[in-house]
Amino acid sequence: MDMSSERNGLREEQGRDTLAPSRIDTLETPPELVVHDEVGACPYLSEQVARTPLRVPIRSLTPAEFERRLDEGNRRQGRLLYRTECPSCVACEPIRLLVDEFVPGRTQRRVQRRGAEVFSVEMGAPTLSRERLALYNRHKRGRNLMRDDGVLGADGYHAFLVDTCCQTFEIRYRIEGRLAGLAVVDRGERSLSAVYTYFDPALEHLSPGVFSILTQIDLCRSWGLSYLYLGLYVAECPRMVYKSAYLPHERRIDGHWTRFDREP
Numbered sequence: 001m002d003m004s005s006e007r008n009g010l011r012e013e014q015g016r017d018t019l020a021p022s023r024i025d026t027l028e029t030p031p032e033l034v035v036h037d038e039v040g041a042c043p044y045l046s047e048q049v050a051r052t053p054l055r056v057p058i059r060s061l062t063p064a065e066f067e068r069r070l071d072e073g074n075r076r077q078g079r080l081l082y083r084t085e086c087p088s089c090v091a092c093e094p095i096r097l098l099v100d101e102f103v104p105g106r107t108q109r110r111v112q113r114r115g116a117e118v119f120s121v122e123m124g125a126p127t128l129s130r131e132r133l134a135l136y137n138r139h140k141r142g143r144n145l146m147r148d149d150g151v152l153g154a155d156g157y158h159a160f161l162v163d164t165c166c167q168t169f170e171i172r173y174r175i176e177g178r179l180a181g182l183a184v185v186d187r188g189e190r191s192l193s194a195v196y197t198y199f200d201p202a203l204e205h206l207s208p209g210v211f212s213i214l215t216q217i218d219l220c221r222s223w224g225l226s227y228l229y230l231g232l233y234v235a236e237c238p239r240m241v242y243k244s245a246y247l248p249h250e251r252r253i254d255g256h257w258t259r260f261d262r263e264p
Contacts, residue, residue, distance in 0.1 A: 030058050032081065039087065044237040048089045054080045057165050066166040067188035070229055073252045076186055076195060078163045093251040095233040099220040101248050108214060115211035119180065122172040126162045131179050133157050135200060142201025161196060171215060173208060181208045185216060191227035192220050235264060
């Protein structure tokens with residue numbers, strides 16, 4: 001959910017026509033073009049290096065095709081798919097919530113109750129607008145997530161949060177008509193996958209990130225879906241450990257999904 005698009009040297013500002021395939025993975029259906037495969041600095045653990053090959057399917061994926069890729073530990077960013085293949089570290093664990101068994105805790109119930117009073121919730125296709133772009137950059141700046149790239153431009157936003165290779169929608173959170181937060185979400189055959197969420201940092205006291213996850217859980221239930229994918233869990237990365245509070249969940253370890261009923 002918190003995947004940065006600057007990962008592995010692919011900058012958010014990169015345009016859609018700059019990706020040149022280095023090889024083709026014909027084992028996938030549909031085949032995928034590998035457009036980036038290098039070892040670089042790890043965005044989560046400063047002492048580690050990361051390898052995350054980036055792949056582009058040759059056509060849009062059906063919900064069943066995308067579901068299989070989620071089950072194999074893949075994530076999506078723009079038109080790209082990726083999963084970690086790091087040379088010396090296995091700390092990144094894809095994590096998915098078991099929707100039917102989830103029971104919100106007291107704090108989560110309070111956040112959901114308060115959020116329902118404050119936010120109006122809308123859904124629609126991912127879109128680029130000045131309002132979205134300004135809020136995205138305000139979120140990054142306010143939470144100290146800006147990198148050397150600086151402010152994200154329109155092309156970068158489109159490549160990151162509008163372009164897609166599967167069924168994708170956005171959830172908009174408004175306060176009196178003003179955009180206060182937004183979540184980009186993918187849909188598979190049996191699941192939703194949280195791609196990225198940003199919000200007005202001045203509203204952090206309302207825990208809009210938590211409210212967004214709870215909203216997506218409710219959507220999964222209303223649509224009869226089994227899982228909500230929350231991205232990668234890294235136990236030693238402080239900004240990733242919040243995901244362990246959503247129980248029960250499964251984490252993909254050594255190629256297998258392992259169930260957890262309690263926080264580590």
